[in-house]
Amino acid sequence: MLPQHEIQIRVRYQETDGQTRLHHANYINYFEIGRVELLRAAGHSYRSIEESGIFLVVAEVSCRYYLPADYDDLLTLRTTTVRAKGARIEHHYELFRDHEKLAEGRTVVGCVDREGRVRRLPDWLKGEHPE
Amino acid sequence: MLPQHEIQIRVRYQETDGQTRLHHANYINYFEIGRVELLRAAGHSYRSIEESGIFLVVAEVSCRYYLPADYDDLLTLRTTTVRAKGARIEHHYELFRDHEKLAEGRTVVGCVDREGRVRRLPDWLKGEHPE
Amino acid sequence: MLPQHEIQIRVRYQETDGQTRLHHANYINYFEIGRVELLRAAGHSYRSIEESGIFLVVAEVSCRYYLPADYDDLLTLRTTTVRAKGARIEHHYELFRDHEKLAEGRTVVGCVDREGRVRRLPDWLKGEHPE
Amino acid sequence: MLPQHEIQIRVRYQETDGQTRLHHANYINYFEIGRVELLRAAGHSYRSIEESGIFLVVAEVSCRYYLPADYDDLLTLRTTTVRAKGARIEHHYELFRDHEKLAEGRTVVGCVDREGRVRRLPDWLKGEHPE
Numbered sequence: 001m002l003p004q005h006e007i008q009i010r011v012r013y014q015e016t017d018g019q020t021r022l023h024h025a026n027y028i029n030y031f032e033i034g035r036v037e038l039l040r041a042a043g044h045s046y047r048s049i050e051e052s053g054i055f056l057v058v059a060e061v062s063c064r065y066y067l068p069a070d071y072d073d074l075l076t077l078r079t080t081t082v083r084a085k086g087a088r089i090e091h092h093y094e095l096f097r098d099h100e101k102l103a104e105g106r107t108v109v110g111c112v113d114r115e116g117r118v119r120r121l122p123d124w125l126k127g128e129h130p131e
Numbered sequence: 132m133l134p135q136h137e138i139q140i141r142v143r144y145q146e147t148d149g150q151t152r153l154h155h156a157n158y159i160n161y162f163e164i165g166r167v168e169l170l171r172a173a174g175h176s177y178r179s180i181e182e183s184g185i186f187l188v189v190a191e192v193s194c195r196y197y198l199p200a201d202y203d204d205l206l207t208l209r210t211t212t213v214r215a216k217g218a219r220i221e222h223h224y225e226l227f228r229d230h231e232k233l234a235e236g237r238t239v240v241g242c243v244d245r246e247g248r249v250r251r252l253p254d255w256l257k258g259e260h261p262e
Numbered sequence: 263m264l265p266q267h268e269i270q271i272r273v274r275y276q277e278t279d280g281q282t283r284l285h286h287a288n289y290i291n292y293f294e295i296g297r298v299e300l301l302r303a304a305g306h307s308y309r310s311i312e313e314s315g316i317f318l319v320v321a322e323v324s325c326r327y328y329l330p331a332d333y334d335d336l337l338t339l340r341t342t343t344v345r346a347k348g349a350r351i352e353h354h355y356e357l358f359r360d361h362e363k364l365a366e367g368r369t370v371v372g373c374v375d376r377e378g379r380v381r382r383l384p385d386w387l388k389g390e391h392p393e
Numbered sequence: 394m395l396p397q398h399e400i401q402i403r404v405r406y407q408e409t410d411g412q413t414r415l416h417h418a419n420y421i422n423y424f425e426i427g428r429v430e431l432l433r434a435a436g437h438s439y440r441s442i443e444e445s446g447i448f449l450v451v452a453e454v455s456c457r458y459y460l461p462a463d464y465d466d467l468l469t470l471r472t473t474t475v476r477a478k479g480a481r482i483e484h485h486y487e488l489f490r491d492h493e494k495l496a497e498g499r500t501v502v503g504c505v506d507r508e509g510r511v512r513r514l515p516d517w518l519k520g521e522h523p524e
Binding site: 047050 | 332
Binding site: 018019024025026028029032050055057058059060061062063064065068116 | 458
């Protein structure tokens with residue numbers, strides 16, 4: 001399975017703000033898309049995971065912004081699984097425009113069941129990062 | 132019960148776009164807030180309605196934009212129940228900044244149950260508009 | 263130039279709502295993406311258009327919702343330029359999942375300059391629809 | 394001036410996601426509203442600040458999520474200016490439902506001019522936190 005995956009995202013008009021730049025909260029949405037596409041590249045669908053009764057809920061998020069992204073920029077988001085252990089997966093994100101790094105971030109997601117109880121990660125989800 | 136209700140909404144920075152104006156899709160979100168607050172003013176909570184197994188799903192929406200709204204503008208949204216009959220409720224919306232009308236819109240919501248089957252409106256929901 | 267263009271859009275988790283479906287306001291955002299990509303397919307970039315001092319502002323929007331779209335659905339949006347005349351362009355949108363039509367909509371955008379004054383459409387913008 | 398300010402925010406339907414909870418990226422939007430309202434309580438309008446040619450851009454953001462927020466919850470957001478020095482302001486955020494703390498976060502915003510050049514904070518902006 002893949003510990004790292006890259007996708008391209010084009011900045012939507014609706015995602016910019018009054019400074020004509022990608023609004024800072026939307027980076028967090030991009031990170032979510034990155035996680036989902038990393039899963040898909042590894043052969044999993046987050047939708048099917050939820051249908052099976054497992055939910056990944058965000059426990060921590062952080063982002064550092066280095067350079068602004070403009071409307072219509074075609075960005076590259078690199079998502080890396082840093083750690084997948086117990087009930088938690090830690091991802092790292094780097095957002096680029098060509099070779100410029102615009103931002104980087106980190107999330108920790110926890111695994112819960114339909115009732116919100118903490119669950120150990122299934123083995124096939126942990127497999128993303130060979131340790 | 133109230134056939135009409137007014138609320139105030141302040142334009143959020145995240146809701147503006149690269150033209151430094153309220154993005155046009157966010158008017159549709161404001162209309163939803165208007166419907167919910169009209170219901171609340173009539174003594175109902177949309178959240179409780181969903182918990183009771185009734186869902187209001189949007190079947191039609193339209194909006195005409197006359198003047199732009201800027202970041203931080205304090206707007207007045209007037210929501211009117213135009214018709215509530217069978218399984219459908221029609222609302223009309225007018226958005227003002229002071230005495231200027233910025234936009235007006237219309238939605239039709241349909242009443243369905245948890246499985247998505249069309250349901251007649253409960254009497255207390257129809258009651259919003261005395262006909 | 264192209265009077266019609268199709269793109270694919272995958273429903274993002276953040277775009278769903280408490281009914282686990284694509285929130286109705288996000289269809290309006292999808293329409294905007296459809297307009298922009300139709301322009302791009304015709305050799306224009308909306309970003310460059312704005313940089314040249316021409317802004318397309320939304321004057322009217324409407325949408326009819328037939329069937330819900332779920333998280334992670336890969337949808338097809340067909341955007342058609344219905345009319346481009348004077349200072350206005352009218353587009354029509356159809357959103358599909360496979361062969362099911364989920365929704366259709368319409369927008370009218372108006373052409374203004376940096377000061378918000380109405381401007382006739384440049385010829386190359388009108389060209390999208392041979393009349 | 395006020396080093397701390399509390400506001401109430403009601404969770405909008407559009408802000409929830411397929412887990413019927415406030416989507417995690419929207420906390421970041423709430424923090425922005427908290428900063429703006431803290432400024433307003435101190436007698437400043439962020440809109441006027443931008444009109445004067447000073448822009449506050451987000452350099453860092455982080456959030457820890459403890460408990461989910463549901464649709465229609467009426468939340469309390471407490472925003473505290475932790476530090477305002479040089480060209481940067483650091484805020485801390487705590488989000489509550491009644492007496493339960495749902496999340497806490499932190500942002501660092503930097504002061505730039507219209508051309509994006511770093512600027513020292515004006516004295517009246519620094520004044521929020523007496524040191």
